Each structure stands twice: as C-alpha cells, then as structure tokens.
Amino acid sequence: MGKIAESERIIGHYRGAENGPLVVAIGGIHGNEPAGVLALERLFEMLADEPRLNPGFSFKGEFLALRGNLEALALGKRFIDVDLNRIWRPLEGRPDQSSTSEDHELHELLAAIETAVEEAPLSELILLDIHTTTAQGGIFAITGDDAPSLSLAAEMSVPVIKGMLSGLQGTTLHYFRGNHFATNLPVRAISFEAGNHEDPLSVDLALAATINLLRALGCVKDEDVNSFHDQLLRERAANLPRLTELTYVHKIDHHGGDGFQMKPGYKNFQPVLKGELLATDKSGSITAPTDGYLLMPLYQKQGDEGFFIVRNYKFPLAY
Numbered sequence: 416m417g418k419i420a421e422s423e424r425i426i427g428h429y430r431g432a433e434n435g436p437l438v439v440a441i442g443g444i445h446g447n448e449p450a451g452v453l454a455l456e457r458l459f460e461m462l463a464d465e466p467r468l469n470p471g472f473s474f475k476g477e478f479l480a481l482r483g484n485l486e487a488l489a490l491g492k493r494f495i496d497v498d499l500n501r502i503w504r505p506l507e508g509r510p511d512q513s514s515t516s517e518d519h520e521l522h523e524l525l526a527a528i529e530t531a532v533e534e535a536p537l538s539e540l541i542l543l544d545i546h547t548t549t550a551q552g553g554i555f556a557i558t559g560d561d562a563p564s565l566s567l568a569a570e571m572s573v574p575v576i577k578g579m580l581s582g583l584q585g586t587t588l589h590y591f592r593g594n595h596f597a598t599n600l601p602v603r604a605i606s607f608e609a610g611n612h613e614d615p616l617s618v619d620l621a622l623a624a625t626i627n628l629l630r631a632l633g634c635v636k637d638e639d640v641n642s643f644h645d646q647l648l649r650e651r652a653a654n655l656p657r658l659t660e661l662t663y664v665h666k667i668d669h670h671g672g673d674g675f676q677m678k679p680g681y682k683n684f685q686p687v688l689k690g691e692l693l694a695t696d697k698s699g700s701i702t703a704p705t706d707g708y709l710l711m712p713l714y715q716k717q718g719d720e721g722f723f724i725v726r727n728y729k730f731p732l733a734y
C-alpha cells in the first residue's frame with residue numbers, strides 16, 4: 416500500500432489495501448496546461464501524509480497519475496508537432512509510427528496505462544483527463560454520453576457537457592470509451608476543464624474535483640483527504656448550467672492559413688445569440704449559427720477548434 420512508482424512520466428501510483436477501481440488521471444496532455452500536473456502532485460503529497468493525520472485512512476483500488484505531454488510541458492506549449500489529444504487511436508489506426516514527438520508521448524502513456532491495467536486487480540477502469548482553457552470563467556466536465564460516465568461526472572459537483580465526442584476525434588475519452596484495453600470490465604472516462612491556464616485557483620479546483628471523483632468511486636471516504644477547496648468548487652459551479660449538450664463546433668483549417676481571430680472578452684458559458692459576431696478569419700465574419708452558451712473560445716495560436724456552442728440538455732420524456 417502507498418506510493419509504488421515514480422518517474423518523469425508517472426506522478427505517482429497509489430495502490431490501496433482493498434481492491435477497487437483503477438483510476439488513471441492525466442495532467443498536461445496539453446503542455447501549456449500545467450494545472451492538472453500540479454494538482455495531481457499535490458494530491459500524492461496529501462495521500463502520503465494522510466495516514467499520519469488520519470490513522471484510520473485506507474484507500475480502495477488504485478490511483479495512477481501521469482504527466483501527459485512531457486516535451487510540450489517543458490516548453491510550455493500546447494504541443495510540439497501535433498495535438499496529443501487528437502491522436503488517441505489503436506496502433507493499427509495510427510498512420511506512421513513514432514513520426515512525431517506526440518506519437519512517442521502517446522506510446523509511453525499507453526505503455527504505462529496498459530501495464531497498470533494488466534497488473535491491477537481492478538473492478539472498473541476510470542479515466543480523469545485534466546485540462547485548462549485559454550478563456551476565463553467556467554469549470555466543466557466532458558464525458559461520453561454513456562449514463563455511467565455522465566452520472567459520475569455529475570457527482571464531481573461540476574457542470575457536465577454531453578455530446579462532445581461527436582464534435583472531436585482521437586481524444587483520450589474516445590480511446591478509453593472504445594474498449595482498447597485488455598479488460599472486459601466497465602470503463603468510464605471524464606475530462607475536466609479546471610479554469611483558465613494561468614489562474615492559480617485552477618490547481619485548487621482540479622484538486623478538489625479529483626478528490627470528489629475518488630469519493631464518488633468509494634476510493635476514499637468523504638472525511639478523508641480534505642483539500643479545503645470544495646467550497647470554491649461549489650461557488651464556481653453555482654451559476655453555471657448543470658447539464659448541456661454540444662450543438663456546434665467551429666473548426667479551424669490551419670493549412671489554409673485560416674487567420675482565425677476570436678473577438679476579445681468571451682468567457683466559457685457566456686450566452687450568445689444566433690447571428691452574433693464571434694470571430695473573424697480570412698473569409699470574413701464568423702457569427703453564431705445558433706443561440707446557446709459559448710465554450711472554449713480560443714485565445715491562443717495552437718488549437719484546431721475556434722469555439723464550441725452548447726445548449727441546455729433536456730431529458731427526453733418517456734412518453
């Protein structure tokens with residue numbers, strides 16, 4: 416029991432006394448988003464300290480935390496050659512092996528996860544992929560549309576976005592939901608956006624959300640490993656829509672010298688109206704094709720999506 420491995424790639428691998436889920440958490444899949452890495456490093460310090468503060472402490476299952484894009488993290492860039500969160504495909508579906516810096520990163524991440532899956536007496540496999548955004552405002556979780564992932568994300572006490580997988584390809588969520596690991600056990604996958612890249616509170620929010628996930632899974636008890644940031648997490652989530660679904664993605668074509676420029680001042684979950692001028696590119700004005708809430712307006716050079724629009728999700732009526 417306790418911390419069993421550590422390396423440049425592995426932030427920590429905590430093996431509890433009782434069998435339970437294997438929780439894989441990744442920070443820094445994008446190298447300019449270090450908040451997730453810092454939060455996971457702090458969580459491992461807390462786990463190491465917990466038995467001293469709380470002699471009755473025990474952990475159920477295993478917790479493996481990984482640094483995502485090492486090269487890009489060292490340079491503080493989103494990626495070196497290609498976006499590491501767009502290339503998660505099984506080996507046979509990847510074009511030219513190890514041709515880019517990110518192919519190498521993906522290979523190492525998958526090796527670490529596959530080893531843990533093979534070794535762990537797991538009851539379930541869970542992914543938590545922690546990100547931050549260039550825009551201000553708004554924390555949220557993105558999941559597949561499977562009910563078990565959605566309900567787990569809701570238990571983190573943060574807004575949840577449905578339908579994002581249809582708007583993207585090759586993300587960590589696609590890979591985990593796609594049954595590519597050597598296990599027949601259930602797999603749930605959640606990606607958490609912890610706030611703005613530079614906001615120091617994004618680290619606290621990522622830490623609180625990760626602990627909420629471990630609590631929801633029964634890995635730790637409610638009274639254990641207290642980050643003291645739950646209140647902050649609830650405050651940040653308080654006025655945001657609880658459950659929304661993707662309605663539109665604006666894709667950027669970098670090869671065509673797109674010239675995408677988001678209008679300044681937009682925030683996550685900012686309400687927009689159909690026809691509102693949101694951005695410009697070489698073809699001219701880009702307006703909102705529909706009413707909704709804006710998500711992840713892009714205020715950096717690297718990135719394939721200019722913005723997303725989501726709307727309140729209404730549960731389908733039974734009859």
Ligand SMILES: [Zn+2]
Pocket residue numbers: 444445448546547
């Ligand atoms: Zn990211």
